[in-house]
Amino acid sequence: MRKLHHVAAACAISAIMLSGNVLAQVAATPTAAATPKKEETGKDIAFNRTKGNCLACHGMPTVPDAESTGTYGPPLIAMSARFPDKAKLRAQIWDATASNPASSMIPFGKHRVLTEQEIDKVTDFVYGL
Amino acid sequence: MKQRMIMKLLAGMTGLGIALGAATVHATPEGDRQELAKFYTSKYPNIKLEDYVYGALAFDADSKAQYEAIMEFPPFESEIEKGRKMWETPFKNGKTYASCLPNGGNQIAGNYPMFDEAQGKVVTLQDVINACRTANGEEAYKINDMKTMGVLTSYMRTLSNGMIMNIKVESPKAVAAYEAGKKTFYSRSGQLNFACSSCHVQNAGNRLRSELLSPAIGHAVHWPVFRGGDNLVTLQQRYDGCFKQVRAVPPPQGGTVMNNLEYFHSSLSNGLPMKASVFRK
Numbered sequence: 001m002r003k004l005h006h007v008a009a010a011c012a013i014s015a016i017m018l019s020g021n022v023l024a025q026v027a028a029t030p031t032a033a034a035t036p037k038k039e040e041t042g043k044d045i046a047f048n049r050t051k052g053n054c055l056a057c058h059g060m061p062t063v064p065d066a067e068s069t070g071t072y073g074p075p076l077i078a079m080s081a082r083f084p085d086k087a088k089l090r091a092q093i094w095d096a097t098a099s100n101p102a103s104s105m106i107p108f109g110k111h112r113v114l115t116e117q118e119i120d121k122v123t124d125f126v127y128g129l
Numbered sequence: 130m131k132q133r134m135i136m137k138l139l140a141g142m143t144g145l146g147i148a149l150g151a152a153t154v155h156a157t158p159e160g161d162r163q164e165l166a167k168f169y170t171s172k173y174p175n176i177k178l179e180d181y182v183y184g185a186l187a188f189d190a191d192s193k194a195q196y197e198a199i200m201e202f203p204p205f206e207s208e209i210e211k212g213r214k215m216w217e218t219p220f221k222n223g224k225t226y227a228s229c230l231p232n233g234g235n236q237i238a239g240n241y242p243m244f245d246e247a248q249g250k251v252v253t254l255q256d257v258i259n260a261c262r263t264a265n266g267e268e269a270y271k272i273n274d275m276k277t278m279g280v281l282t283s284y285m286r287t288l289s290n291g292m293i294m295n296i297k298v299e300s301p302k303a304v305a306a307y308e309a310g311k312k313t314f315y316s317r318s319g320q321l322n323f324a325c326s327s328c329h330v331q332n333a334g335n336r337l338r339s340e341l342l343s344p345a346i347g348h349a350v351h352w353p354v355f356r357g358g359d360n361l362v363t364l365q366q367r368y369d370g371c372f373k374q375v376r377a378v379p380p381p382q383g384g385t386v387m388n389n390l391e392y393f394h395s396s397l398s399n400g401l402p403m404k405a406s407v408f409r410k
Binding site for chain 1: 320
């Protein structure tokens, strides 16, 4: 069972690595942005590899479909207890290096990886974890 | 308030000291290497430094076993064979690579990149191969052409298997090139704001998605690699990929920035044995 899981994981990894990279790709597909789709939720943005890609670094133990998550950052759990002030949570996502200069978390707002609205949505989603 | 800020900054910086080499302005290259080795081995006391030549595989027994199985019958053997033919085929003037490279091209890869005092710059093994070509009336290969330079080195570097990496940084100019490479390694770049060290020092052994991150020590000894078994990637091509991954514009391969980076980065593997060419995911 564990073996199988490993094989599957290995395949998934090769698929990622061969197709390019673990992190979000430069492919900021303009066409996808142009076609009006169902509005993206905070969760969609957090999960999307070309947007938040939070799972590359963070586990989300309370979200069942948060799979093959990284260990680069701490698991995101009990966030409203740890960040009673939602603005602080948003600030962490906007620019983690402001409070910790050594942080290797991507400064999503400062470097415009996500838009302000996207950050609002992600903050709401993460606050609920 | 202000004091708290300063305290925080200081705390951040001491944390950084070891991890990012920030506090080591006056360190020698050998001192840098030892400090980094200490950082990794105290974080992962169960992994031997010699095993860092396996990169991320050193952290995962299953992937390492898979690697060893693949290396018994490497799927890229025919590519290396092509490289051997290229190596042995004489130039139009009848000379060969072996006739113009130091020591016939044997057991030399671990000396490169080397700081060439006469030229006042870092030269890579690829540069030396190209110098040999042009001295014999052949055109230089493109540094980033995997089909020519890549394939040739996939064989040529096997002639140095077992040699101990031995990068020398001696003259003041050499030190300056080394420091420039070190700066590139530790500086953040790209929209995603990473330094090489963010992933390969601070987070070596951690997972980015399902991908285990390798330590920088041991990185430089086993090139080129065949990713997925058949996709040949040279060391600077790998740098290129890592730069792109953080949405940075990669510096040109074979240029000063890349060569200085390779100089610094290779010296971190001093003391480890060379082995070409290997499988990577």
